[in-house]
Structure formats: structure tokens, C-alpha cells
Amino acid sequence: MNLLRKIRIHAVVAVILSTVVLLGSVVLPSERAYADAFIDEVDGAYQKLLDQYTKQYEEDKVEISEEYSWLHAILTGEQEHMARIVDADLAYLTELFDNDYNQLVKRYGSSREYRDKLATYKRQINPDYSTGALWKYKITINRDYSTSTHWKFDNEINPGYSTSTMWKYKNTTNPDYSTSTMWKYKNAVNPNYSTSLMWKLKNESNAHYSTSTMWSYKQGYLKLADARKKIDAILTNGSKDLQETRDQAVTSITKTRQDTVEQLFDLRDKTASAFLATRKDTLASILSIREQHFGSGLEVKPITISFDPIKVLINLKLMSFEQPPVIINGNTLVPMRAIFETLGASIEWDPEQFAVTATKGNQTIYLKIGEKKAQLNGKTIELGVPAQIVNANTMVPVRFISESLGGEVLWDNMTRTVVISR
Template sequence: MIRSLTAAVAGALLIAGSLPLGSGEALANSGFEQSIQSMYDAYEEKVTQTYAADKQRVQKEFQTFLDESDEDYRLLHDQTNADYESLQRMLDDDGEELESRYDSDDTLRKYLKEIDGDYLNSSMWEYKKAIDGDYLNSDMWEFKTDIDEDYLNSPMWEYENAVDPDYLNSALWEYENEVDPDYLNSALWEFENDTDPNYAGSIMNRYKRGKLSQAEAQKLIDEAKERTDNEISATRKAMLAKIESIRANTVKTVTETKTKSTASILDKRSDAEATISAIRKQLTGTGISFPALVLATREIKVIIDGEIQSFDQAPIQKNGTTLVPMRAIFEKLGATIVWNAKDQSVTATKEDTSIYLKIGSKTAKVNGSSVALAVPAQIVDGSTMVPLRFIGEALGAEVKWDAGTRSVIIATKA
């Protein structure tokens, strides 16, 4: 009787994890194992969702910049080529008129050669070559290849690879692998194994085999989770910083190339005008002037969480402040508005934040506190325009101006 009672007590203590356990595999607490598995599953879901959100953001930022760069190239290409065609028609007409007035002499022949865009090394040929994106090493070719993500070692190629998780050793590749439980020796792979009671030598396997008490196993699991969290956080921080550095360098390089190419193209156009005009003056006593070429630039872009926004009224800049349509921006940022037609004011609310703006006033209010504005809300072409940075920051978003891409970049904290 005493022996049976002692055995029963000892068995109860063993099950409770209060005594050192031997090989009693059946003595492990299945509820504890399940709680550890549930904890791991929740953690894996959290880090993979964070990775997915980061991946979506950086890839959207890349695609946005690629689209903007393509648009910049198209604008420059189309405008300069249209200008060349217009100049060529003007010069051809002038050449025909001069041929009817002057005998064919050396000066006339020289003039006709210089105005011929198909004549090798002529002034118009130099201009035509400069704006040809397919002509090797031309000004337009330099710009085109810099923004070509398929052109080996171009800035855009480097940027695209950085945000491609399938590109070996890229920043996103390293980040993705660290949060992949199937990638050998990744942080999540090691943590998953630690929580797996069937993985030989793991923390939970040692618990299951009675080598660790529940308290000891819990302590080791907590330490493993903290270690995993630190490793993943460090990798995430380093890889996102690497991507941002590559992005910034790409924007800088592409912007510089665009500026340099544009300036060189305009110089060649100016040189052609000067050379052609001088020869014509020798022949006729009067030169010739090219119509002014004013290159249009694309509109200011507003990018919220990686997506380019579309507004009925294009954003404008006044005194360094970007203004955007009132209703559209508040709605994009999740705020509701009430318009007071009588005093020309708007009150916008989002959660616990209230913003008050009055047309023409350089003072706004955020939760009742006055805030000075560099540029007031105002009506432009019938649309009520409000200062973007003030609105974004008042609603808790991060707002940055990217001069290279003429973009306002907003990251919400939703």
C-alpha cells in the first residue's frame, strides 16, 4: 500500500515537471507543446507578413521610379525629335529658296550640307545623332541605358536586382531567406526547429524526452525567440538600408545623367544654330534663328505608400510648398472632412486628430493648437488646394520631397 502511494505521488510530481525526468516521453505536457507551437506559428506569421509588406513597398518604389524615369525619357525624346523635324523642314525650305536665288558656289554648297541631317558630321547630323536613343554613346542613349533595368550594370539594373528576392545575394534575397523557415540555417529555420518536439536535439525535443523541465524549456524558448527576433530585426534593418542606399544612388545617377544629357543636347542644338546662321550670313548677309525650345517637365508626383496618386487638379508648387486638391488628399489619408462654405473653412478628422484650415489664412489648427503655414490653403482654377506636407504630418504620416524625381513621398503609419 505504501509502495503504491509513493509511486502515485512520484508519478504526479513527474508529470508536473517538479522532479528531474528521465526517459518518460509520455510524461511531457502536450498542452505546453501545443502552446509553444501556437506561439511559433503566430511569430512566423508576423515576421513573414512584415517581410511581405516591406517587399511590396520597396518593389512599388522601384516600379514608381522606373515609370517616372521612362516618362522623363519619353518626354525628352519626343520633344527634341519633334523639334528636330520642325527645324529640318524650316531649313529645307530655306535651302530650296536660297538655291533659287544664288548660283551654286562653295558657300551655298557648304550651307546645304550643314542643314542636312543625313550628311555625316554636319551641324544638323550632330543634333540628330544626339537625340537618337539607339545611337551608341549619344546623349539620348546615355540617358536611355541608365534607366533600362535590363541593361547590364546600369543604375536601374542595380536597383531592380536589389529588390528582387530571386536575384542571388541581393538585399531582398538575404532578407527573404532570413524569414524563410525552410532555408537552411536561417534565423526562422533555427527557431522553428527549436520549437519542434520531433527535431532531434531541439529544445522541445529535449523537453519531450524528459531532459528539460517545462520551466527550463520555456526559458530556453524565450531566449531563442529573443535571439531570433534580434537576428531578423538586424537583417531587416541592414537590408532595407542597403536598398535605400541603392535607390538613392540610382536616383542621383539617373538625375545627373538626365541633366547632363539634356544640357549636351541643347548645346548641340545651339552650336548647329550658330554654325548654320554664320554660313548663311556669309551667303546672304543675314543669318537665321531657331525657334526657342522650351522643354516641358512632367507634373509633380504624389506617392502614398508606394502608389502614384491621380488628382483631377495637378499638384502645384508655391514658394517651395506643394499644394494638392483638398478633398482628394484628406480622403487618401483616411480623414473625413466638413466644408463650411460660409467662412470658407474645412475641418478634417481622423481618429483623435482634428485639423482646421481656412482659405487664405496662414494659420491652421491641429487639435485646437495654432500652427503657422508658409503658404495658406487657396483656390486655384476652381479647386481648393491645401499644403501637402502640413496635412500629411498632421495626420501622422512621414513626408519627404525627392527633388530628383519631383515627387512628394508619403509613408502612412497605418
């Protein structure tokens, strides 16, 4: 065999060997198209998963944020309700005792025997005299007086007061507060947050991400069947993990909200009780001195502080009614005039028909007391419960009225609140 022939044979052998090696790692054109189709399929499956959990997160974020806003509005509204009562009461007591003191001065002021008695009484009824009886009541109800009962409640419901109950709840629900429950949930579904669940799924599904399942398949290190089995398991388990992470986050935040509601509603009630107890002690002290020095007491009007068991929020404003809302057969009824006027409707009452007509823009509602049917722009609507009179107040079903006037109605069972937005 001459040298030229040997060279040719070696060349042919080299070509054959190189072809065999290439066939082990590179697929033919028809197989390449099939491989690309599988890669696209996995991309689509991942994208569907991303869209699903991103959408779920955004919906949860809105709902959780709304629930936080509702509770904050309820508590600040009830605080203002308390403050109005006790502030008006302090003004009433101050005027009552001032007038009484002036009458006593007219009667006993010229007598030296009563000079010290009048001075003692004056100190006790002076809301600005430190250690006086009325001063103690004044500082107890003063939210700006450090360490007062009202100051403590004000701070606990203040989301801007560090370490307060409301501050802790706010941060738990804040997706931008590092390490919070909502922050962890947000990052878990964020494909760009390193080491997150969604980041891992994105990389495993990415044929260009070195060492990933789909990269190994594209390089020919995994057969189609093996790659499909592996990526299916990864995406399925990943979906379960994402759902579990979401459920745990929502459960944790719901528990935090429940604890916050219980703690702050309890503190609200204790604050109101402290106001009344301090008032009682204040009056007992003042009236005892008056009777001891001047022979008789003084008639003082009582006050009560109560909170509606069923609340109504309209555009995050807590409503106050003389007649609280009631629930009848699962339907919440509210005072007609207050709701209509707050929602911007004008009202006409027909005493002969015992019926009301409410108008707002191009919407007209007509309903009669005691009937389970109403008219909305002339169309008959069935009501779950009829409008009715409760303690001389006309009560109407809030959902039908609000939605007919363009409002959205939700029910917050945890705080027993009708939430209306428009």
C-alpha cells in the first residue's frame, strides 16, 4: 500500500469517526424541530404558572390591603366617637360646675366661714388644677397627655407608632417591609428574586440556563422522555410549593388580623370603661365635697359609650347612627335617610303610601315599608327582606340600596362591618 492510499484511508476513517461522535450529541434537523417544540411547550407551561401565581398574589395583595384599611378606619372612627362623647361631657361638666360655683359664691361668698370651703370646691372642679378631681378626668380622656388612658389607646391604633399593635399588623401586610409575611410571599412568586421558588422554576425551564433540566435536554444529556418526566415533576411540585406558600402567608396574615381585631377591640372597650370609671370617681369626689361643705349634692346627667355591633363604612368613613344597623334573615338593614344622603341621593317620603322615593342622577328607587318588592327605574326587584320600621326609624336593605345607587357592597365578617365604596 503506497503512502498516498494510506493517507486517503485514514482521512475516510477520521470522517466516519467524527460523524459517529457528532450523532451522539447532535440531533438531526427533524429531531431538532421536535426538540424546539418541547422547549417551547415547557416555556409555555412555566409562563402559565407565573401568570397564575402573579395574578393570585396581586389579588391577595389588594384584598389584604383593603382589610387593613377597613380595620384602621373602624378603629379611628370609633376613637373619634369616644372622643366626641367625653370631650362634650368635659365641656358640660366644666360649665355645670362653674355655674354651680358662681351660685354658691353669691350665696356664701360674703361669709368667712365658707371662704376655704369655696376655695376647696373651686380647686376640685377646675379642669386645669393639677391633682384636682376634674383634672384627673380631663387627662384620662386627653389623647395628647403622655401615659393617659386615651394616649395609650391612640398609640396602639396608630400604624405610625413604632411597636404598636396596628404598626405590627401594617408591617405584616406590607410587601415592601423586609422579612414581613407579605414580603416573603411577594418574593416567592418573583422570578427575578434570587433563590425564590419562582426563580428556580424559571431557571429549570430555561434551555439557556446552564445545568438546568431544559439546558441538559437541549445539550443532549437528557432524552426527551427523561426530560419530560423530570420537568413535569419540577413544575408540579413547584406549583404545590407556591400554593402552600401562598396559603401559609394568607393564613398567617388572617391570624394576625384576627389577633389585632381582638386586642384592639378589647382595648377600645377597656378605654371606654376607664373613661366612665374615672368620670364616676371624679363626680363622687366632687359631689361628696359639695355635700360636705354646702349640705347638698348636684344633679349630673349620665353618659354612655357604646359601639355599634354592626358597623357601616362608606368610602372608609365609619358611619354613626341613632338606630344601629340590624340583621334580619341574613340581610343587613340600615337607617334609610343616613345611607341615602351619604350616597348622594335625594329622598321623598310619601306618608299616605308609607313609601320612599330616592333619586340619584338617572337612578330612581321606590320602595314601600313592609313589601319585599322595590322598583329600580320602574323595574321590579325582589328584596331578601322588606324595608321596615325599627324603633321609629325606617330601615332599608343596605345591599340593594347601595348597589342601586352605584356603590359596591362587601361584608367583613371579622369586624361585622358592611363596607360600601362608590
